[in-house]
Amino acid sequence: xxxxxxxxxxxxxxxxxxxxxLVEDGYEIADExxxxxxxxxxxxxxxxxxxxxxxxxxxxxxxxxxQEIMAYDAGARVVMCSAIGQEALTAAATEAGAKAFILKPFxxxxxxRVLREVAQx
Amino acid sequence: MDMSQYKALFLxxxxxxxxxxAEQVVALEQSPGERSAVDALFRGAxxxxxxxxxMEYGDVVVVAHSxxxxxxxxxxGATPFDAGVADxxxxxVDLIDVLLQDVEQERxxxxxxxxxxxxxxxYAPAAPKAAPAEQAEAQGAAADAVPSPAPTGPAPSxxxxxxxxxxxxxxxxxxxxxxAGGTVRVKTELLDHLINxxxxxxxxxxxxxxxxxxxxxxxxxxxxxxxxxxxxxxHDEVMKVRLMPFEAISDRFQRSVRxxxxxxxxxxxxxxxxxxxxxxxxxxxxxxxxxxxxxRNAVDHGIEESGERERAGKPARGTVRLAVxxxxxxxxxxxxxxxxxxxxxxxxAAAIAKGILTPEEGELLSPRQALMLSCIPGFSTAKEVTxxxxxxxxxxxxxxxxxxxGGTLGIESEPGVGTTITLRxxxxxxxxxxxxxxxxxxxxxxxxxxxxxxxxxxxRQIETMGKRQMFQLDDEAIPLLSLNRVLxxxxxxxxxxxxxxxxxxxxxxxxxxxxxxxxxxxxxxxKQLGRPLSKLAGVAGGATLGDGEIVAILDLAGxx
Numbered sequence: 113x114x115x116x117x118x119x120x121x122x123x124x125x126x127x128x129x130x131x132x133x134l135v136e137d138g139y140e141i142a143d144e145x146x147x148x149x150x151x152x153x154x155x156x157x158x159x160x161x162x163x164x165x166x167x168x169x170x171x172x173x174x175x176x177x178x179q180e181i182m183a184y185d186a187g188a189r190v191v192m193c194s195a196i197g198q199e200a201l202t203a204a205a206t207e208a209g210a211k212a213f214i215l216k217p218f219x220x221x222x223x224x225r226v227l228r229e230v231a232q233x
Numbered sequence: 234m235d236m237s238q239y240k241a242l243f244l245x246x247x248x249x250x251x252x253x254x255a256e257q258v259v260a261l262e263q264s265p266g267e268r269s270a271v272d273a274l275f276r277g278a279x280x281x282x283x284x285x286x287x288m289e290y291g292d293v294v295v296v297a298h299s300x301x302x303x304x305x306x307x308x309x310g311a312t313p314f315d316a317g318v319a320d321x322x323x324x325x326v327d328l329i330d331v332l333l334q335d336v337e338q339e340r341x342x343x344x345x346x347x348x349x350x351x352x353x354x355x356y357a358p359a360a361p362k363a364a365p366a367e368q369a370e371a372q373g374a375a376a377d378a379v380p381s382p383a384p385t386g387p388a389p390s391x392x393x394x395x396x397x398x399x400x401x402x403x404x405x406x407x408x409x410x411x412x413a414g415g416t417v418r419v420k421t422e423l424l425d426h427l428i429n430x431x432x433x434x435x436x437x438x439x440x441x442x443x444x445x446x447x448x449x450x451x452x453x454x455x456x457x458x459x460x461x462x463x464x465x466x467x468h469d470e471v472m473k474v475r476l477m478p479f480e481a482i483s484d485r486f487q488r489s490v491r492x493x494x495x496x497x498x499x500x501x502x503x504x505x506x507x508x509x510x511x512x513x514x515x516x517x518x519x520x521x522x523x524x525x526x527x528x529r530n531a532v533d534h535g536i537e538e539s540g541e542r543e544r545a546g547k548p549a550r551g552t553v554r555l556a557v558x559x560x561x562x563x564x565x566x567x568x569x570x571x572x573x574x575x576x577x578x579x580x581x582a583a584a585i586a587k588g589i590l591t592p593e594e595g596e597l598l599s600p601r602q603a604l605m606l607s608c609i610p611g612f613s614t615a616k617e618v619t620x621x622x623x624x625x626x627x628x629x630x631x632x633x634x635x636x637x638x639g640g641t642l643g644i645e646s647e648p649g650v651g652t653t654i655t656l657r658x659x660x661x662x663x664x665x666x667x668x669x670x671x672x673x674x675x676x677x678x679x680x681x682x683x684x685x686x687x688x689x690x691x692x693r694q695i696e697t698m699g700k701r702q703m704f705q706l707d708d709e710a711i712p713l714l715s716l717n718r719v720l721x722x723x724x725x726x727x728x729x730x731x732x733x734x735x736x737x738x739x740x741x742x743x744x745x746x747x748x749x750x751x752x753x754x755x756x757x758x759x760k761q762l763g764r765p766l767s768k769l770a771g772v773a774g775g776a777t778l779g780d781g782e783i784v785a786i787l788d789l790a791g792x793x
Contacts, residue, residue: 122276125246125284129239168279170272195283217287220234 115231116142118160120151120177121193122169129218130164130193137224148172152180155188162231164214167194167201175204182209189230193218236288243288244337245418250277251326251333252484254300258322259487261314263502271314274322275304281329292346293332299350300325315358323488325349421514427471428663432758434464435664439755439779472661476511479557482521483508486555489525493532500539500550501532507557512564513661516638520566520658523631527568527654528553530628535572535652545649547571559660566656575646577603584612597710602742604644608632636790637773639665639680667757667776668735669784671750673722676784678757678776683789685736685743687751692730704745711736713745719792725749739793746789755779759786 117139121127127144134141142160145151149171155163163181167174174192181188192205195216202213211230214223254277257270264270278301285293300322306312328349335342438461445453483505494501512520536542536551543549554569577600584590584606590598598606606612610629635642640658659665659682667678668687694704695713702713713734717724725732725747734747757776761767771792772785 123246123280123284125239125242125287126280128242129287133234168276170276195279195286216283217289 114138114140115161116140116158117162117164117227118142118145118151118155118158119164120145120148120169120174121164121166122146123166126166126193126216126218130223133218133220133223134227136220137227139227148174148177151177152184155181156184159185161189162227163188163190164193164227165190165210167192167205175201175208178205178208178210191226191230239288240336243284244333247281247284247293247329247333250281251330252481253277254281255323255326255484255488256480258319258326259484259491259503262316262319262491265314271304271308275301275308278304278325288336290332290336292342292344293329293336295346295350296325296328296332299353303353303356312356313358317356317358321353321356325353424471424475424514428475431464431468431471432663432760435468435756435758436777436779438464440781441779443779468664472513473511475513475515475661477514477517478508479510479512479517480508481514482517482524483555485521486524486528490528490532490553493529497533498538499532499536501536502550502552504552504554505556506554507559510557510559510564512557512658513663515663516658516661519634519638520656523634523656524555524566524568526628526631528555531568531570531572531652531654535570535574537573541573564658564660566658567653569651569653571651574648574650574652575604575607575644576648580604580606584609587612598742601644604646605738607644608642633788633790636683637788639682641682664756664758665786666754667786669752669755669778670716670733670735670748671752672716672720672725672748675720675722676752676778676782677716677720678755678784678786679735679737679789680773680786681754683737685738687733687735688745689751690732690734690745690747692727692732695732706736706743706745709743711743711745713747714793715747717747717749719746737789739789744793757784757786 117134119127119130119134119141121130121144124146127146131141131144139162142158143154145154147169151163151165151169151174152172165174165178165181169177172180174194178190178192181190186209188209189211190209191212191214192201192210193214193216194201205213212226214226254274257274257277261267261270261274278297282294282297282301285291285297303312303318303321307314307318312318328344328346331344332342332346335344438457441453441457441460445457487503487505490501490503531553532551536553537545537547539549539551542551552571554567556567556569558565558567577598580603581590581595581598585592585595589606589609589612607628608631610627612627612629632642635656635658638658640656643655643657644652645655646652666681668681668684669676669678688704688706690704696703696705696710698710703710704713705711713732715724732747733749733751734745735751736743736745738744755778757778759774759776761774762769762772766772771788773788773791774786776784776786778784
């Protein structure tokens with residue numbers, strides 16, 4: 113059965129691109145969210161197998177959303193996505209429970225490889 | 234990965250971010266220190282950069298990156314948000330806007346972006362308020378943040394590192410509307426097709442009505458009246474889909490007021506209300522120039538210099554308010570300034586001096602009509618034409634543009650207190666109610682907003698004053714004009730001695746326009762004329778009547 117992924121990014125462009133990459137690789141898109149608050153709420157609703165989570169977002173940052181998701185579901189498998197320059201946040205995200213980091217702009221092969229690794233634990 | 238499929242989405246979303254950035258810059262200038270605006274600005278530039286990097290548009294990346302960096306410094310308190318920062322960010326918005334146009338047209342960009350990036354990276358406030366030590370630190374941070382020379386290749390990962398921690402919570406800052414809660418994006422052409430189809434149905438309904446009139450079948454009449462009701466609902470729904478919030482164009486006004494104020498050295502407080510009110514998207518585009526002109530006039534001619542204001546006991550800072558409201562099926566837009574106002578007597582004197590009015594005509598004008606003199610071509614009360622309000626295009630062009638949209642323009646003014654310009658506009662420009670008239674062998678339509686009333690005048694009521702023929706209406710002498718003569722058609726005969734006419738306002742005065750016959754009010758679906766007919770002055774478009782006959786829709790402001 114296809115794994116369900118939730119995509120979180122405030123940019124529609126980024127969500128669309130990621131969605132196309134993931135669908136092409138056989139994932140099912142559980143839901144999409146455009147800010148941190150929505151991400152937490154939708155996570156609880158659809159309980160996806162994987163989450164791609166942007167960092168710079170309105171209402172609640174990706175790091176804050178990650179903390180709340182992990183507090184709700186310690187087994188959540190969240191991959192952080194962010195543009196170049198946010199590497200400094202890797203430590204904070206890892207500490208909060210992020211399983212991996214993907215840099216934007218998205219490289220389809222890299223995205224699918226990282227997600228596959230995270231999915232397989 | 235084939236990125237071309239994302240180009241349209243990239244362009245539309247990037248433009249939304251540009252709009253957000255421009256809005257937030259102006260908002261920050263009005264209330265500096267607004268944390269949510271600072272964060273939204275940072276995010277806007279950050280998202281733009283990320284998208285452009287994905288599309289491999291290196292120039293956009295460079296500009297957006299430098300804007301993001303500058304905002305990171307503002308957010309972290311290293312650089313205060315001052316007018317210099319605002320200028321640079323708005324310059325960046327303009328720069329990216331041009332780059333996006335290049336992308337859209339698929340032409341290589343020739344804009345140099347490196348210099349802009351450099352200026353942002355090294356920007357330091359003119360009058361530093363920070364303590365010396367802090368300042369030095371800020372400068373150091375700025376130097377660190379200088380991106381390595383603009384990347385020439387499309388690989389943005391080669392740009393310098395940025396030290397931008399995530400933006401903390403922002404509450405009310407506006408974000409570009411994504412695909413939130415059950416909404417979809419559709420192409421604008423689809424909306425145009427919808428309104429076209431609805432318009433054609435309206436025309437067809439008129440045709441059915443004509444046929445039903447000939448057949449006198451009650452069953453057919455019932456069916457048509459039911460269809461008419463459904464059509465009206467369909468029309469309303471389609472119109473709603475075409476509505477776009479006023480804010481789609483409003484950021485330009487904030488910026489233009491800001492720039493005129495700066496050029497003329499005036500302090501202006503600009504207020505905008507009703508940005509959420511929906512207007513027909515076709516109309517929105519055509520409102521930009523007229524509103525810009527009215528606003529520029531308000532700042533440039535309406536608001537006094539601060540010294541003059543203080544002497545008059547007014548706050549040194551002038552206020553210009555732009556308000557959009559909706560009242561059932563009309564949109565009202567007012568531009569109100571608290572400037573010097575206009576004196577009707579001065580307007581009349583100027584019009585007489587310019588030979589636009591005779592002194593006798595001047596005496597007949599009401600104060601309201603006197604103010605409308607400013608809408609006559611070639612009339613301007615400003616002592617000198619400044620660079621800012623522009624030459625050539627005056628209130629006459631504004632008035633003509635508003636009339637073309639089926640709207641009206643009103644001016645109210647109190648000397649020393651200020652001026653209010655009110656635009657009243659229909660919700661739609663595609664389907665209008667019009668008075669259809671017969672002139673010679675042709676039929677013509679006049680939008681009802683331009684018609685004050687219709688009159689059937691007996692020849693005996695016509696008075697001749699000099700070369701002019703006039704008649705009395707509400708104790709006012711109204712000159713008569715023949716539409717046949719204006720259009721170069723044979724003059725009407727009127728064997729029964731009754732002249733059908735309608736009263737309209739031209740050049741700030743009422744005139745009676747005589748036609749051969751008044752054929753009644755019709756609901757018309759306006760179609761724009763193609764070239765070369767679209768160049769014809771005085772014709773706003775065409776429409777098909779129920780019997781299939783084509784009528785020209787007259788633009789009286791352009792015709793008379």
